[in-house]
Amino acid sequence: xxxxxxxxxxxxxxxxxxxxxxxxxxxxxxxxxxxxxxxxxxxxxxxxxxxxxxxxxxxxxxxxxxxxxxxxxxxxxxxxxxxxxxxxxxxxxxxxxxxxxxxxxxxxxxxxxxxxxxxxxxxxxxxxxxxxxxxxxxxxxxxxxxxxxxxxxxxxxxxxxxxxxxxxxxxxxxxxxxxxxxxxxxxxxxxxxxxxxxxxxxxxxxxxxxxxxxxxxxxxxxxxxxxxxxxxxxxxxxxxxxxxxxxxxxxxxxxxxxxxxxxxxxxxxxxxxxxxxxxxxxxxxxxxxxxxxxxxxxxxxxxxxxxxxxxxxxxxxxxxxxxxxxxxxxxxxxxxxx
Amino acid sequence: xxxxxxxxxxxxxxxxxxxxxxxxxxxxxxxxxxxxxxxxxxxxxxxxxxxxxxxxxxxxxxxxxxxxxxxxxxxxxxxxxxxxxxxxxxxxxxxxxxxxxxxxxxxxxxxxxxxxxxxxxxxxxxxxxxxxxxxxxxxxxxxxxxxxxxxxxxxxxxxxxxxxxxxxxxxxxxxxxxxxxxxxxxxxxxxxxxxxxxxxxxxxxxxxxxxxxxxxxxxxxxxxxxxxxxxxxxxx
Ligand SMILES: [Zn+2]
Numbered sequence: 001x002x003x004x005x006x007x008x009x010x011x012x013x014x015x016x017x018x019x020x021x022x023x024x025x026x027x028x029x030x031x032x033x034x035x036x037x038x039x040x041x042x043x044x045x046x047x048x049x050x051x052x053x054x055x056x057x058x059x060x061x062x063x064x065x066x067x068x069x070x071x072x073x074x075x076x077x078x079x080x081x082x083x084x085x086x087x088x089x090x091x092x093x094x095x096x097x098x099x100x101x102x103x104x105x106x107x108x109x110x111x112x113x114x115x116x117x118x119x120x121x122x123x124x125x126x127x128x129x130x131x132x133x134x135x136x137x138x139x140x141x142x143x144x145x146x147x148x149x150x151x152x153x154x155x156x157x158x159x160x161x162x163x164x165x166x167x168x169x170x171x172x173x174x175x176x177x178x179x180x181x182x183x184x185x186x187x188x189x190x191x192x193x194x195x196x197x198x199x200x201x202x203x204x205x206x207x208x209x210x211x212x213x214x215x216x217x218x219x220x221x222x223x224x225x226x227x228x229x230x231x232x233x234x235x236x237x238x239x240x241x242x243x244x245x246x247x248x249x250x251x252x253x254x255x256x257x258x259x260x261x262x263x264x265x266x267x268x269x270x271x272x273x274x275x276x277x278x279x280x281x282x283x284x285x286x287x288x289x290x291x292x293x294x295x296x297x298x299x300x301x302x303x304x305x306x307x308x309x310x311x312x313x314x315x316x317x318x319x320x321x322x323x324x325x326x327x328x329x330x331x332x333x334x335x336x337x338x
Numbered sequence: 339x340x341x342x343x344x345x346x347x348x349x350x351x352x353x354x355x356x357x358x359x360x361x362x363x364x365x366x367x368x369x370x371x372x373x374x375x376x377x378x379x380x381x382x383x384x385x386x387x388x389x390x391x392x393x394x395x396x397x398x399x400x401x402x403x404x405x406x407x408x409x410x411x412x413x414x415x416x417x418x419x420x421x422x423x424x425x426x427x428x429x430x431x432x433x434x435x436x437x438x439x440x441x442x443x444x445x446x447x448x449x450x451x452x453x454x455x456x457x458x459x460x461x462x463x464x465x466x467x468x469x470x471x472x473x474x475x476x477x478x479x480x481x482x483x484x485x486x487x488x489x490x491x492x493x494x495x496x497x498x499x500x501x502x503x504x505x506x507x508x509x510x511x512x513x514x515x516x517x518x519x520x521x522x523x524x525x526x527x528x529x530x531x532x533x534x535x536x537x538x539x540x541x542x543x544x545x546x547x548x549x550x551x552x553x554x555x556x557x558x559x560x561x562x563x564x565x566x567x568x569x570x571x572x573x574x
Binding site: 043044048050051053054056057058060061062064065075090091094095097098099100101102103104105106107323324325326327 | 377378379380381382383384386387397412413416417419420421423424425427428429553554557558560564565566567570
């Protein structure tokens with residue numbers, strides 16, 4: 001392994017995507033393979049942990065072999081093996097972690113366990129190589145909603161998070177009650193894009209209130225509206241809901257940037273693939289004279305390339321993770337700080 | 339040929355190195371009981387590392403990975419199966435996938451009983467089980483791997499009216515279900531856990547016959563579907 005050419009093979013199995021990627025030097029994606037389990041969870045209207053865990057085992061070989069093939073690499077070429085070790089579903093996390101540890105053992109290379117949220121924050125760097133702290137990141141998906149201030153490499157301060165549902169969870173629940181199927185995010189995004197967003201209005205929750213989020217009340221408001229006005233076009237309701245969510249996410253991200261003085265805002269996570277959110281973040285950052293880093297959609301949703309980037313950085317900061325490391329379903333981001 | 343054997347189908351974490359001539363060494367952590375929380379994810383890779391160091395075997399000298407594929411504890415099975423897959427990819431060697439119940443029955447192949455019945459605790463008052471007959475040189479499975487209640491197993495044993503040896507952690511846990519049946523004997527705690535020596539024995543024999551598979555073809559034998567799937571099926 002040389003400092004110039006460090007090849008990281010990473011796995012991401014924390015929720016419902018089975019992913020493997022090879023990234024060189026923490027900057028160059030040699031391959032990034034994601035096998036989605038969406039169809040397996042669709043009949044249940046949400047991610048079922050046991051179904052996800054079984055699917056990860058079934059899909060693991062395929063993503064590994066494909067990632068190596070697309071990178072034109074063999075396992076012997078790999079310098080570091082990594083996996084997201086938390087937070088997430090414990091039975092799912094241990095698939096990627098067990099694979100990475102076993103490969104590291106057999107090939108006598110370091111293993112690095114990575115925080116899933118830190119990986120989301122690192123994803124942006126693949127397309128914005130000059131991105132350096134300080135910056136604030138909004139990580140928003142079906143499992144997480146938080147704003148963190150990165151003050152130095154690997155050093156993050158959580159400024160706000162959801163007090164109940166994750167934003168992506170609210171998308172799924174609202175999509176279900178509007179009969180839009182699963183997953184809800186893309187369905188609402190698509191439908192809302194076709195109509196003016198202000199035919200139906202919902203109050204953005206906790207808008208004027210600090211940096212924490214709450215989405216369960218908004219979900220209830222949509223349900224009540226839908227019951228009271230069953231004839232209202234579903235697209236109008238979906239657009240109104242999405243607008244409220246986007247408004248609160250962007251407002252708090254900009255508030256966090258103002259409070260910290262950070263010159264750059266970053267987004268990541270599955271909900272960061274939402275068209276309206278992406279446009280609103282760029283617009284708000286422009287207006288405030290800040291830089292917005294909005295990674296391509298494939299880097300926002302769960303993937304292993306982001307895990308590889310985070311592993312590259314973590315290895316330099318902390319050294320390898322011991323092989324008796326486990327999985328951490330509720331790992332707080334603050335545990336990463338020295 | 340040296341085989342690396344992995345069994346994490348119960349709360350115990352086990353690995354062994356051996357050849358057709360027997361074990362070179364084994365490590366077994368925790369036990370089939372419930373005194374401590376299982377730590378499969380944390381313990382398996384370090385156990386293999388220690389085993390190699392203490393036996394002086396390099397993983398590069400291993401010719402096949404043998405893995406106990408269940409039925410058993412879902413989490414444990416996944417750690418064992420995924421570790422076996424990854425090692426097989428890394429070392430470019432095949433996998434021998436062995437059902438866990440075979441590993442409980444095999445050490446009792448010299449029993450004078452008409453049948454050997456391993457039971458693995460499946461929780462929720464159920465056991466994974468299968469019927470085996472001791473035959474010259476081994477045991478022969480008679481029927482499928484099943485998920486049953488201890489009472490179902492007891493009723494089946496009574497109906498068969500033959501001398502039976504019941505073993506495995508399920509036999510200890512549900513001993514009461516077999517009380518009063520004079521034709522049923524229970525094996526003791528020595529036969530509670532799947533045998534790592536059996537895994538090496540069976541894997542060497544299978545590997546010699548070419549009965550191996552690619553890592554991608556190894557899947558855990560769950561026998562029980564997820565609660566969500568059962569609930570969905572019940573609704574429709
Ligand atoms: Zn995520």
